[in-house]
Amino acid sequence: MISFLLKTAIPLLKNYAILKKISEEEIRQKVLAIAHDLTKDYQDREPILIGVLNGVFIFFADLVREIAFAHRIDFVRLASYGSQVTSSGTIALTKDVELSIQGEHVIVVEDIIDTGLTLSYLVRHLEQKGPESIRICTLINKLERREKAVHIDYCGFELEGGFVVGYGLDYNEQFRNLPYILSLDIST
Numbered sequence: 001m002i003s004f005l006l007k008t009a010i011p012l013l014k015n016y017a018i019l020k021k022i023s024e025e026e027i028r029q030k031v032l033a034i035a036h037d038l039t040k041d042y043q044d045r046e047p048i049l050i051g052v053l054n055g056v057f058i059f060f061a062d063l064v065r066e067i068a069f070a071h072r073i074d075f076v077r078l079a080s081y082g083s084q085v086t087s088s089g090t091i092a093l094t095k096d097v098e099l100s101i102q103g104e105h106v107i108v109v110e111d112i113i114d115t116g117l118t119l120s121y122l123v124r125h126l127e128q129k130g131p132e133s134i135r136i137c138t139l140i141n142k143l144e145r146r147e148k149a150v151h152i153d154y155c156g157f158e159l160e161g162g163f164v165v166g167y168g169l170d171y172n173e174q175f176r177n178l179p180y181i182l183s184l185d186i187s188t
Helices: 002-009 024-042 057-066 117-127
Strands: 015-022 048-053 072-079 092-095 105-113 133-142 154-159 163-165 181-187
Touching (some): 024 105, 024 154, 048 057, 048 117, 072 117, 092 117, 105 117, 117 133
Parallel strands (some): 048 105, 133 154
Antiparallel strands (some): 015 181, 072 092, 163 181
């Protein structure tokens, strides 16, 4: 099934090897665990959860359905990859938060933290808006290419290598629909 989905979804992806698969059930358990930790930490507050588009949309939706505290949501969109496999290093904010976060507790929700460049840029940007606190929640902490140190408060999975797709994560806007996560060794 995996091979069929990969071969039919991306004709441009000719050479790949699956390094790791994270199943639907493993993802669900991590989402529940993160939601539990967030609920414990924020049960008496009303934070603003800020999702980083596009990749976070599935994780974000699953997460907010499982948390048990009052909250508001907003989204930002940043670009650093384009259609490349590696970050360009240039960050562009293409959609900013619309809610005022001054004096508020903020939880930034990411699908994946890779080089740390995008997240560092976003945190600096949000700090200028005067929030009470900023915490970071990510589904995947990818360690192999970290360029900027980032503090992650809530993390689902740590991965060392590969290009990660599925469950909202993409390769050239493909693979987002896979219900599981694959870490791929890509040779194009």
